[in-house]
Amino acid sequence: AQRVTQPEKLLSVFKGAPVELKCNYSYSGSPELFWYVQYSRQRLQLLLRHISRESIKGFTADLNKGETSFHLKKPFAQEEDSAMYYCALFTSGNTGKLIFGQGTTLQVKP
């Protein structure tokens, strides 16, 4: 079964602390994974994709096929990182469909 699991509904950290948002997936093929973010009163937007191995706003995510994980990390959290984060799995094919996890709210306290 194709599934994305984000085990934490809420992650609360202090400014400057490291952040790790967990994401695990279940997929029989070769996965393509993404992180989307929704800041307060803004649209959901793509944060990063594993294939490009990029770092956006200081966030990185490494695909670990052995552990079927794609955790999102940032060494030093900022207050502006407070948002809802969704991990998403691209199910191959032309339809472009995504399977989203349940979402994790990141709260960065001053």
Next chain:
Amino acid sequence: DAGITQSPRHKVTETGTPVTLRCHQTENHRYMYWYRQDPGHGLRLIHYSYGVKDTDKGEVSDGYSVSRSKTEDFLLTLESATSSQTSVYFCAIKGTGNGEQYFGPGTRLTVT
């Protein structure tokens, strides 16, 4: 914002009434999607469209229908709204890369 708008942005309706939500895009994208966002469930795909008059069901399609009579508009209809359909509804279009989607601002629907 990839030229995506949704209307209405907020709606309160009574159980049993029909409701239609509209997604409008200005950039001629072929693929469009409707999601609902609920706490603890994240985003779930309701229906999607891969062209004019071409639609297919998503994960949670029961109680919903869609129509796409022209490229720019994708309508989501709740034939007889129920309280379980109280949610935030998002429309999205497919971007150029795999897994890349651009989202509308959302419609908050409350069914009383």
